[in-house]
Amino acid sequence: MSKLRMSTEKRIKVALRHYEQKDREYLERFELPEGQIEFSALPKDVLELAIQDQERYPVVIMYEQKIVGFFILYEGPNIASFTANTSAMLLQSFSVDYRHQGQGIAKGAMLQLPEFMKNQFPGRNEIVLGVNKRNKAAQAVYLAAGFRDGGRLIDGPIGPQHIYHLTLA
Numbered sequence: 001m002s003k004l005r006m007s008t009e010k011r012i013k014v015a016l017r018h019y020e021q022k023d024r025e026y027l028e029r030f031e032l033p034e035g036q037i038e039f040s041a042l043p044k045d046v047l048e049l050a051i052q053d054q055e056r057y058p059v060v061i062m063y064e065q066k067i068v069g070f071f072i073l074y075e076g077p078n079i080a081s082f083t084a085n086t087s088a089m090l091l092q093s094f095s096v097d098y099r100h101q102g103q104g105i106a107k108g109a110m111l112q113l114p115e116f117m118k119n120q121f122p123g124r125n126e127i128v129l130g131v132n133k134r135n136k137a138a139q140a141v142y143l144a145a146g147f148r149d150g151g152r153l154i155d156g157p158i159g160p161q162h163i164y165h166l167t168l169a
Contacts, residue, residue, distance in 0.1 A: 014108035016116040019070075025114070027060075028065045031098040038158060039135045040095040041069040041139060059116070061109045066098040068081065069109055074120070079128065082163055088126035089117070096137070110145030110169035114168050126166050130154060130161035139164075 019027075024154045027043040043058075048054040055076035061069030071094040079090045091113075117124055131138050133153065139162065141151070147164040154161050 007116070013064055014105055014112055015062040016059055016109060016112050017062060018120070019047070019060055021072075023060050025068055027070060028072065030095075032095055033098055036095065037140065039087075039132050041093045043093070043095070046072060046093045051080045054055075062101060063103070063105050065094050066100075067097075068105055069094075069096040071095070071109075077125075082128040082130060083126065083148065083165070085126050085128075087109050087124055088128050089121060089124050091127050091129040094129070110141060110147070113145070116167070117168055127166040128166065130156055132156060132158060133160040133162060133163055 024036060027047060030043050032040065036081070047058060050058040050072045053076070057073040057075075059071050060067045061071070063069075067117060072092045074090040074092055079088060082088075082090055094106075108125060110140075113127065117127065127147075129142070129147070131142060142164050145166075147166045148163050150163045153161060153162045
């Protein structure tokens with residue numbers, strides 16, 4: 001099978017949708033190795049805040065009809081430290097369950113994100129995120145999915161973070 005065909009098939013199998021209450025049980029069993037927990041919170045640690053905060057939108061990543069990942073889209077005032085663009089949203093707490101890593105799911109999810117944003121958040125024209133300078137694996141995923149490094153570093157909770165941008169058409 002050609003690499004292009006495999007990539008296309010992977011994207012078709014990966015889907016994004018808003019969190020639903022029925023997802024909680026799986027997200028509470030979500031696993032990340034210690035080296036990744038340093039860079040991204042477990043869903044169970046950020047889910048309650050995301051549910052209660054009207055400026056946060058928890059999103060699940062589906063692969064072959066199973067929940068395999070999670071992230072939060074944020075539109076509140078704290079986004080100003082990442083971009084001056086008032087039509088941007090901040091992507092936070094992105095992770096793929098350890099049991100499903102290494103299959104191209106993270107990249108597939110990021111490739112689905114522009115279409116998800118267009119359908120769910122019309123009027124938004126950019127996604128921004130902070131990625132730790134030491135988190136080379138995450139940087140590779142974001143860059144491969146079309147994000148660009150804005151060339152700016154900010155202080156993050158565990159060290160410098162690159163600010164990445166994805167312009168939405």
